[in-house]
């Protein structure tokens with residue numbers, strides 16, 4: 001089994017943190033996506049999206065999409081803790097994971113990609129979409145802060161995959177890529193961010 005990744009990028013880091021939390025180690029293949037190593041024919045024949053991360057199983061099956069990879073690993077290990085164990089936990093984790101991913105992380109990706117033009121060699125960049133996406137990120141932060149005002153973690157009182165998504169959203173996309181101060185005005189996000197940052201898997 002091989003994990004194709006670009007270790008510095010947020011989606012690969014999400015899988016990396018998930019694996020560390022579960023205590024799973026995988027062989028990795030580094031692809032420099034900035035240099036376009038994910039765009040060659042060999043990789044595109046395996047990956048429907050052409051993006052990293054992607055997990056290639058020993059029988060040649062290829063699984064793209066961060067959460068699909070995490071789900072496969074968790075099912076294989078028989079440890080669904082980070083996806084929620086009871087029906088209500090699983091429902092809430094799924095809900096928050098999707099909310100943070102769609103309204104936070106992916107809006108942030110769109111903002112960064114369209115404003116910076118980092119991948120203009122392979123996609124149309126629309127500045128207005130970048131501006132709008134950045135506004136959506138800024139509008140999402142108070143919602144996340146409200147949820148964290150009454151819960152220790154994003155999906156409730158246990159760490160879940162939603163926290164891994166949220167950590168990359170706040171730490172890499174807001175603070176670094178978009179220079180949005182997601183901490184000063186949001187005490188609950190700050191409390192949670194400091195708390196999860198202490199975990200060895202998140203460092």
Ligand SMILES: N[C@@H](CCC(=O)N[C@@H](CS)C(=O)NCC(=O)O)C(=O)O
Nearest residue numbers: 009010011033051052053065066067
């Ligand atoms: N929905 C995908 C997104 C993956 C993604 O955006 N990967 C980026 C790196 S963070 C990538 O491969 N970028 C290179 C490209 O777009 O060509 C997932 O969650 O795995």
